[in-house]
Each structure stands twice: as structure tokens, then as C-alpha cells.
Amino acid sequence: MWSYEKRLQYPVKITKTCPKTAQLIISQYGGPDGELSASMRYLAQRYSMPCKKVGGLLTDIGTEEINHMEIICSMVYQLTKNLTLEQAKTAGFDSYYIDHTAGLWPQAAAGVPFTALEFQSKGDALADLFEDLAAEQKARTVYDNLLRMIDEPEVREPLKFLRAREIVHFQRFGEALEMTKDKLDAKNFYYFNPEFDKAMAVKAK
């Protein structure tokens, strides 16, 4: 169960309309390595995790990713809330405008709609944790690329914060991997799947 706190995890205060920047940043809402994908990935994987502490971590990081989605959406909103038709036409925002006006819709920078195909829930603890480690790295790359491309300080500050979170989450998933390895056969980590072969998982413990 979730409850709402009426504030952003990191403040967003963007004063200049810039549909071009909005179009780039929206990828972290609905793109392949975006925050929506991240939250759904972790919150889907947690149910069958064999290590209870890892299930707890996935809940907490998955929850934080929803906060990040809210930060990204707030940035897109503030970059486009005073959009004029002329700005939409010239900034490459025209095709988005036709379908969504200045409303929020999860898509990648290139216009590809959000899809659950962009993340996995594999029912295998090692496969899922390696996906999570990779996901944090890919999101970091997107933030690096956005920081290379965007100069406006009021846009860069939240992007820098979000980039830093990817590195912290990578560290925590790495620690979750170590906790999961403790539950496996140390001579052969691939001998059984602790999410499915439960009797063997109990024996190994």
C-alpha cells in the first residue's frame, strides 16, 4: 500500500519554456531506460525473490523510482506549460503536440510509446538482479547524455541528482546480489533457481 506525500523528492523549478528539452527529457518518463520502466521492473520482480531482504530493497527502490518519474514529469510539464503554437512548430515538438497537446504521455525521446517489453521479470533471482544492475547503468548513460546536451542550470540540477541515484541504486543491487549468492550453492551458483526449486534453496541454507 502506498500513501502520497505532496512534494517532489528533489525540487524542480524551471522558469523557461523549452519544448526541445522536454522532448529529450521525456525519454526518462516513457523510454526504454526511463523511471516508469524502472519502477515497474522492481515492483514486479519483488514478489518471487527468494531473499526477503532483497524483496524489501526492490520495494524501496521501486518506490523511489516512482518519485523520480514524478520529477521527470514535473520537468516536462514546466518546460511546456506556457507553450505557444509557434514554439511547438519550430522546436520539433509539433508531432507530440498533435496527439497530446501539452499533456503528459509516456514515450521515448524518438516518439516510441512506453511498453512493458522494455523490462523483464524473469522469476530467477540472478537473472533479475543482473537486469537491475544493467538498468541502473543504462539510465545513468541517459542522464550523462542529457547532461552533455542541456546547458540550463535549472534543468541540469535535478538531472544531476537523478544521475547520482542510479549509482547508489547500482551499489545496493550489488549488495543484494551478494545476499542472494549467500543463499546459493557457492561451488555452482547456477545449480538451481532459488525462486523455483524451493526445496533445494532451503537445503542450501
Added chain:
Amino acid sequence: MSDICCNALAMATVPIQEWCKPYDWKTALKNGTIFPSLNLEFYKAEQINNPSSAPTGQESALNEISEIGFAINDLTLYLDTHPDCPKGLSLLKELLEKRRTLLADYAAKYQPLTQLSMITGTPETNVYGWAEGPAPWEGGNV
């Protein structure tokens, strides 16, 4: 972790973080972590110190809630993988106490940010207040 893990082929290892003295909470929020050891900067992301003007009373109150709230977020993830760390746990309790007070004060002076702060901050009022003030995505609170 055990030596066996480190010697195993076809397996990756990430070192376990050791406790280090956290930043002050304002610096922590700016840098996206309370732990100096996890603050790994990017050469294209220069440090900008306070680009905006000095915050007003309400904004600075909200900033403090954000700083304490973020410290709790980051510390929670640390404790998820270090549940036996006494320093982390006592700091978490201290921060949770602080958060409760800050949220109650904010509700009393401005608007509730959580439903719980309707009873901790404004127990006497007949005003619902949940829709008062700007939405979080509107940018600032003044």
C-alpha cells in the same frame, strides 16, 4: 563476503559499502547521496552552488523537509542491505523524529503534505486543506 564467492568463475562481485560519515543534509540532497563514498561525479556535471535566490520562509521550510526526507530515503536503502548497522539505525530514528516535527510545523503554518500531518499539525482546524497550496509539479511553493 566469503572467499568462495570471490574465487567463483562466471559470477560478478560488488564490494559491500562500509559506513562513512554522512554529508550534512543540504549537501546530501544536492549531491544525490548522503554518503561521500558514493558521490561519484561526472566531468560534464559541474558543481553549481545555489543558483537560485535565497528561499522565503515557506520555501525554506519545504527545503528542510526535502533534505530530511531525502536523507531518510538514502539511509533506508543502506539499511535494507545493512540491517545490522547500529549507527545507521539510530540515525534513521533520529531523522524520522525530525521529519514528524517538520511535517507537523509545515501543516500548522502552511498546508498538510501528508494526511498524518492533518492531526499532528492542525488538530483543531475544520478545513480539509489537502488541495490547498500549489501542486508539487507547479515548481516552488510561493
